[in-house]
Amino acid sequence: xxxxxxxxxxxxxxxxxxxxxxxxxxxxxxxxxxxxxxxxxxxxxxxxxxxxxxxxxxxxxxxxxxxxxxxxxxxxxxxxxxxxxxxxxxxxxxxxxxxxxxxxxxxxxxxxxxxxxxxxxxxxxxxxxxxxxxxxxxxxxxxxxxxxxxxxxxxxxxxxxxxxxxxxxxxxxxxxxxxxxxxxxxxxxxxxxxxxxxxxxxxxxxxxxxxxxxxxxxxxxxxxxxxxxxxxxxx
Amino acid sequence: xxxxxxxxxxxxxxxxxxxxxxxxxxxxxxxxxxxxxxxxxxxxxxxxxxxxxxxxxxxxxxxxxxxxxxxxxxxxxxxxxxxxxxxxxxxxxxxxxxxxxxxxxxxxxxxxxxxxxxxxxxxxxxxxxxxxxxxxxxxxxxxxxxxxxxxxxxxxxxxxxxxxxxxxxxxxxxxxxxxxxxxxxxxxxxxxxxxxxxxxxxxxxxxxxxxxxxxxxxxxxxxxxxxxxxxxxxxxxxxxxxxxxxxxxxxxx
Numbered sequence: 001x002x003x004x005x006x007x008x009x010x011x012x013x014x015x016x017x018x019x020x021x022x023x024x025x026x027x028x029x030x031x032x033x034x035x036x037x038x039x040x041x042x043x044x045x046x047x048x049x050x051x052x053x054x055x056x057x058x059x060x061x062x063x064x065x066x067x068x069x070x071x072x073x074x075x076x077x078x079x080x081x082x083x084x085x086x087x088x089x090x091x092x093x094x095x096x097x098x099x100x101x102x103x104x105x106x107x108x109x110x111x112x113x114x115x116x117x118x119x120x121x122x123x124x125x126x127x128x129x130x131x132x133x134x135x136x137x138x139x140x141x142x143x144x145x146x147x148x149x150x151x152x153x154x155x156x157x158x159x160x161x162x163x164x165x166x167x168x169x170x171x172x173x174x175x176x177x178x179x180x181x182x183x184x185x186x187x188x189x190x191x192x193x194x195x196x197x198x199x200x201x202x203x204x205x206x207x208x209x210x211x212x213x214x215x216x217x218x219x220x221x222x223x224x225x226x227x228x229x230x231x232x233x234x235x
Numbered sequence: 236x237x238x239x240x241x242x243x244x245x246x247x248x249x250x251x252x253x254x255x256x257x258x259x260x261x262x263x264x265x266x267x268x269x270x271x272x273x274x275x276x277x278x279x280x281x282x283x284x285x286x287x288x289x290x291x292x293x294x295x296x297x298x299x300x301x302x303x304x305x306x307x308x309x310x311x312x313x314x315x316x317x318x319x320x321x322x323x324x325x326x327x328x329x330x331x332x333x334x335x336x337x338x339x340x341x342x343x344x345x346x347x348x349x350x351x352x353x354x355x356x357x358x359x360x361x362x363x364x365x366x367x368x369x370x371x372x373x374x375x376x377x378x379x380x381x382x383x384x385x386x387x388x389x390x391x392x393x394x395x396x397x398x399x400x401x402x403x404x405x406x407x408x409x410x411x412x413x414x415x416x417x418x419x420x421x422x423x424x425x426x427x428x429x430x431x432x433x434x435x436x437x438x439x440x441x442x443x444x445x446x447x448x449x450x451x452x453x454x455x456x457x458x459x460x461x462x463x464x465x466x467x468x469x470x471x472x473x474x475x476x477x478x479x480x481x482x483x484x485x486x487x488x
Binding site: 034035053073076092094110113 | 441442443446448461462463465466467472474475476477479480481
């Protein structure tokens with residue numbers, strides 16, 4: 001296992017080293033990340049990267065294939081636009097975690113901030129705790145599992161993202177509706193939670209049947225003049 | 236009561252300081268006088284009306300501003316790096332229960348001492364704010380206050396927050412109540428941290444536009460825009476959380 005020390009080094013140097021070591025097939029532990037921004041951006045090879053502490057904004061953004069574990073909290077834009085791979089944060093995540101991801105799995109073991117999964121296209125986001133205001137906003141695909149509660153405007157203006165919520169939904173966003181979970185959904189929840197969350201965190205969550213499913217009501221997909229009222233409210 | 240007074244934007248002159256002391260002495264003889272950087276620090280006994288005292292001191296010259304007044308509040312601010320603040324004012328030697336600060340990135344109004352943060356809530360002792368964001372109904376609110384005779388010192392939207400806090404707390408509202416009321420009265424984006432003599436609290440706007448995160452431990456509470464600030468100051472890691480939209484939180488001493 002390779003070890004990188006962040007102190008006294010620029011982010012550019014640290015990231016170049018992470019990319020080089022990944023290519024060489026090394027598992028990497030990054031020491032003293034100091035919550036600095038843009039750590040582990042654009043990791044395009046598979047392999048394991050552990051940040052031994054908190055990271056700042058945009059950590060593991062634009063990533064394709066690596067497995068990133070953060071042993072602390074993460075700032076805004078965690079795993080933004082990820083294509084594939086896994087990002088696991090043991091603490092909390094800031095706003096816009098998993099924004100616009102196209103694949104992969106983002107797991108927040110604590111709480112996540114506002115606009116979690118905004119405009120996600122595909123992939124999976126799991127938040128063990130609660131998520132912030134307008135999470136799931138304009139989600140176009142993929143799945144989002146929130147173990148705890150959601151803040152207001154959950155799932156606003158979504159396309160085809162499917163969300164599951166284990167706790168209370170403060171308020172559904174525009175055109176977000178509750179739907180019945182199928183057996184397949186319950187199976188998916190069981191499998192995903194077992195795979196990505198440790199048993200200690202799973203113990204706080206309801207069983208699959210206790211999760212609420214939230215999808216798009218599809219009222220805002222196409223503009224119809226006769227539904228002007230719906231639009232007026234959404235805008 | 237301790238007053239921090241900006242003598243001038245470009246350092247201070249002997250005449251300027253002497254003039255200010257004379258103006259203050261007409262109301263109450265300062266017990267202690269010190270000068271650091273562009274500021275004159277006066278200690279004044281008695282319970283004078285803060286607005287009357289401020290007006291008397293500021294009549295010394297148009298460039299003079301009382302930047303803070305209070306029994307437990309002292310504001311020092313500069314243009315430039317925060318490290319210079321330590322060199323000039325020895326912040327690390329300050330004693331107290333809590334402190335707030337902000338490095339302003341100017342976008343609209345000018346860069347000088349008066350436009351720097353924190354802003355004192357002029358006329359209301361021991362009340363100060365820092366703000367990250369943009370109050371978009373600033374001009375409307377300012378017009379309303381100006382019609383009631385409130386003086387503004389800058390062209391900066393953050394100043395309205397200090398004025399608002401002073402006005403609302405003067406009406407007897409608690410810090411919590413004012414921060415909740417602000418969510419109705421302010422438009423735009425804001426992460427705002429407020430300090431009083433015995434408390435510190437924040438409010439975040441309805442859309443969570445601006446970052447503000449905090450950590451609570453048994454020993455201290457820390458609030459910052461980004462976690463990188465905590466990691467630079469504290470050797471041990473502690474759990475931090477991004478504040479939510481419309482979140483209000485107050486800690487008391």
